[in-house]
Amino acid sequence: MVAKRLFVIIGCDVDPDRESFVGKIPANTLMWRGMLEGIPRGKARLSGLVDSEGKPPIFSWCFRVDHQVATLCGSYDFVLTNHRSFLLELRNAGDEISWHPHFWRYDEAIGRWYQEYWDVEFQVEMLKTAHASFQKVLPGLPRTVRTGWAFHNNRTFATMEQLGIEVDHVCIPGLKVLPKDTAVRSSNFYDWSLSPDRPFYPARTDYRRQARPGEESFKVIVVPTLVSRSFFWGMGSAIQLTRKMKDPSQLLHPFQRPTHVINVTGKVNWYAPVLKRAKKLLAAQDTLFFNTYLHADELIENQHPFYSLENMETNLRAVLELGRRAGAQVRFIRACDVKQLL
Numbered sequence: 001m002v003a004k005r006l007f008v009i010i011g012c013d014v015d016p017d018r019e020s021f022v023g024k025i026p027a028n029t030l031m032w033r034g035m036l037e038g039i040p041r042g043k044a045r046l047s048g049l050v051d052s053e054g055k056p057p058i059f060s061w062c063f064r065v066d067h068q069v070a071t072l073c074g075s076y077d078f079v080l081t082n083h084r085s086f087l088l089e090l091r092n093a094g095d096e097i098s099w100h101p102h103f104w105r106y107d108e109a110i111g112r113w114y115q116e117y118w119d120v121e122f123q124v125e126m127l128k129t130a131h132a133s134f135q136k137v138l139p140g141l142p143r144t145v146r147t148g149w150a151f152h153n154n155r156t157f158a159t160m161e162q163l164g165i166e167v168d169h170v171c172i173p174g175l176k177v178l179p180k181d182t183a184v185r186s187s188n189f190y191d192w193s194l195s196p197d198r199p200f201y202p203a204r205t206d207y208r209r210q211a212r213p214g215e216e217s218f219k220v221i222v223v224p225t226l227v228s229r230s231f232f233w234g235m236g237s238a239i240q241l242t243r244k245m246k247d248p249s250q251l252l253h254p255f256q257r258p259t260h261v262i263n264v265t266g267k268v269n270w271y272a273p274v275l276k277r278a279k280k281l282l283a284a285q286d287t288l289f290f291n292t293y294l295h296a297d298e299l300i301e302n303q304h305p306f307y308s309l310e311n312m313e314t315n316l317r318a319v320l321e322l323g324r325r326a327g328a329q330v331r332f333i334r335a336c337d338v339k340q341l342l
Helices: 033-046 067-073 078-082 084-092 120-137 154-162 231-245 248-256 268-284 309-325 335-341
Strands: 004-014 060-063 096-099 104-107 112-115 206-210 287-295 328-333
Touching: 004 033, 004 268, 004 309, 004 335, 033 309, 060 084, 067 078, 067 104, 067 120, 078 084, 078 120, 084 096, 096 120, 096 335, 120 154, 154 206, 231 248, 268 287, 268 309, 309 328, 328 335
Parallel strands: 004 060, 004 287, 004 328, 060 096
Antiparallel strands: 104 112
């Protein structure tokens, strides 16, 4: 009998701190308490949790190297250069240094940062410049990526392949939020509506879906975030997106493909549907890649009512217990380990 395997990937978007978590932040200023205080706090708090090999959680820390950081901090590699020793300590401890590039762009006319969804040439050139800066400070890295707001198109995905990225672990299978026109100055746009729930090599003509037999594929593996397929929770997510994006069409998605996604730092009862989905998948297959994520400022004491390190500890204990009950070998892995395991 083949032993079941449960691989747990914990990706963390190491963004600057958010006002909703830490309080008032001066305009056009990036603060990094989540990174500098939250990461050590999180690793210390979770060190007592161990997988089937007796090893504590390891993480894929996804650092910001992009146009916004260059504009506000003076260089693309600001975080890498100013905190290089900190990053190397994480890597020496077994963690992964991954990449989290946002496509933020500043609109001078209205004085606002927004997600550049339309200008593909900007997106591609920004990724190339940012990646070169990453390589200058940490040669050979990054090998994996979580793009900001989970955004991609075929050109950005092809660029990742050209840059040598091996694994993309940002996919949210079943969800999409798209802008209505080029005048939109907002964020949170992405489209993974066609993506499967398992790791896949995407079709070169459509990054969202697995390549069909005989069809050319990208060489970058997509590892989807584990989501719930509960209609009830999917409708809750749709209502939340409707309010946030002022887009009533979001209410149709649960009828087509219900999707509920939540950070591993989220309230325990909100995370329970994801665990239920994992239990169902593990019962039906021998191997499950449990890909989950968080943000760095959720690891510090914060004023947000839904996300905390304490929740994360409880949710990860539940993941370990789920694997034990299923008779599975549970291993904490980095996103970069997926290619070899597949």
